[in-house]
Amino acid sequence: MEVCIFTEPQQGASYADQLAHASTAERLGFDGWFRSDHYLAMDGADPMPGPTDAWTTLAGLARETARIRLGTLVSSATFRHPSVLAIQVAQVDDMSGGRVELGLGTGWFAEEHEAYGIPFPAKRFGLLEEQLEVVTGLWSTPVGEHYDFTGEHYRLVHSPALPKPAQARVPIIVGGSGPKRTPAIAARFASEFNIGFRDETVVAETFARVRQACEDIDRDPDSIRMSVALPTVVATSDADYARRLAAIDEDPATFADVNIAGVPAAAVEKILRLRDLGTDRVYLQLVDVRDLEHLVLIGAEVLPALR
Numbered sequence: 001m002e003v004c005i006f007t008e009p010q011q012g013a014s015y016a017d018q019l020a021h022a023s024t025a026e027r028l029g030f031d032g033w034f035r036s037d038h039y040l041a042m043d044g045a046d047p048m049p050g051p052t053d054a055w056t057t058l059a060g061l062a063r064e065t066a067r068i069r070l071g072t073l074v075s076s077a078t079f080r081h082p083s084v085l086a087i088q089v090a091q092v093d094d095m096s097g098g099r100v101e102l103g104l105g106t107g108w109f110a111e112e113h114e115a116y117g118i119p120f121p122a123k124r125f126g127l128l129e130e131q132l133e134v135v136t137g138l139w140s141t142p143v144g145e146h147y148d149f150t151g152e153h154y155r156l157v158h159s160p161a162l163p164k165p166a167q168a169r170v171p172i173i174v175g176g177s178g179p180k181r182t183p184a185i186a187a188r189f190a191s192e193f194n195i196g197f198r199d200e201t202v203v204a205e206t207f208a209r210v211r212q213a214c215e216d217i218d219r220d221p222d223s224i225r226m227s228v229a230l231p232t233v234v235a236t237s238d239a240d241y242a243r244r245l246a247a248i249d250e251d252p253a254t255f256a257d258v259n260i261a262g263v264p265a266a267a268v269e270k271i272l273r274l275r276d277l278g279t280d281r282v283y284l285q286l287v288d289v290r291d292l293e294h295l296v297l298i299g300a301e302v303l304p305a306l307r
Contacts, residue, residue, distance in 0.1 A: 001275045003306055004032035005295070006073050006229050006283035009052050011045040011248075013289040015060060018052070021289045022061050025068060028299030032069035033061070034103070034283060037076055040112035043249060055088045062096035069099050073194065073229060073283060074175060076107030077127045078120055082134035082154060090139065090165040098166035103173035103194070104131060125181055130154050132172070132189040139165060173227070177206055183213035186224065192281070196229035199258045203228055204277045228274050229283035232260040234267045234298050244294060248287040260284060264301035271306060 005025045009018055022033040037054035041047035054072050061070055070092075075085070085102075093100040106124035107113070113120035121127065130151040141147040141161035149156040175194030176182040183206075186193040193210045195203055211221035233248075233255065235241035241262070245252050260267050271282055286294060 001271070001279065001306055002031040002281040003271075003303055004034055004069070004281060004283045005030050006285045007033070007035045007289050008038070008285065008287045009035055009057070009289060010038035010041050010047070011287055012041060012048055013052070014049050015052055015057060017289045018057055019061060019064055020292060021286075021295065022065055022068065022070075024292055024295050025299075026065050028296065029303060030068065030299065031281070032071065032101070032283075033065075034069075034071045034073040034101075037072045037074065037079065038109060038112055039118075040109065040115050042109070045249070055085075055092060058100065059088075059092045059095055062092050062099070065096075065099075067099075069101060070096060071101030071171075071173070072103045073196075074103030074105040074173060076109075077104060077124060077131045078107040078113060078118060082131040083138065083156060083159070085131070086135045086138040087163065089135070089170060090163045093165035093167055093170055094163065096166070100165070100167070101171040101173060101192075102135070103175065104128065104135075105175060125185070127153050129185060132174075132185070136172070136189060137161075139170065171225075175227075175229075177202060179209060183210045184216075186210055187213035187217055187219055190224060192225040192227055194227045194229060194283070196283070196285075197231070197258070200273060200277060203274065203279070207278050225280045226278050227281040227283060228279050229285055230258070230260050230270075231255070232267065232284040232286060232298070234260070234262070234264055234294065234302060236263060236297070236301075244288065244291065247291065264297070264305075267298070267302050268305040271302075275306075 025033045039051040058070050089102050106128045130153045138161045147159045147161040171191040173192045174186040174190040195206050214221040233244045260270050
């Protein structure tokens with residue numbers, strides 16, 4: 001099982017904070033460092049110093065790390081034209097030496113769109129499908145040939161389809177818990193399907209739907225990686241546990257019901273249960289990016305038990 005770190009920088013984190021976090025995760029041996037793609041803080045969090053753009057941040061980290069996988073969980077299809085996104089991701093992949101992964105979703109946070117004047121159509125699944133079609137089409141077009149696309153939302157004419165990523169195929173992550181359309185989109189386009197913030201029963205049921213969606217289009221279900229993302233708070237004392245929950249405004253009475261929580265042994269037990277459900281990769285969501293001691297604790301007392 002791969003173990004990645006997943007952060008939420010819109011809750012208040014500078015580029016320097018994220019660099020320190022990603023560098024520490026790499027040093028500790030985690031497989032990947034992924035960040036959300038949001039422009040507005042949530043749940044009353046202190047937004048200072050303000051939002052950092054996901055792909056600008058990953059470009060910087062690409063040059064300041066050497067091994068760890070880097071990506072978004074997930075970028076919103078509403079934020080960027082797919083041609084621009086394809087160019088950005090290909091360039092960051094080249095800058096990283098082929099370590100980038102693209103998570104892409106419909107977007108859901110209406111308030112951030114309103115705050116920054118970004119259009120937020122009511123129906124977005126068609127937008128997402130066309131973005132995935134365009135991005136993958138641009139990357140897969142042989143050098144020297146051109147790419148054309150006509151859809152409801154986008155039209156490309158005689159595109160040179162450049163630049164190309166360093167990887168022959170940049171992994172694409174599609175996620176969600178929708179019963180039909182999301183599994184179908186994942187089966188068609190994704191290297192990885194991700195579900196977040198759900199209990200183990202829902203995880204198992206959703207994985208089964210994705211595998212069935214793969215079979216429906218004659219794709220080998222074993223060819224798509226399954227992953228789970230969950231908020232994570234680990235501590236070796238009650239005081240540290242309470243402090244870490246308070247820092248991210250979480251309720252100690254309910255946090256452990258679904259999430260990865262408690263002493264290191266409890267965190268390991270939870271993650272191993274997810275592995276038994278078919279999880280190939282787990283994302284530990286650490287909201288307080290400045291708490292490097294938390295990351296070090298997980299690296300020292302949780303990660304080794306999963307190897």
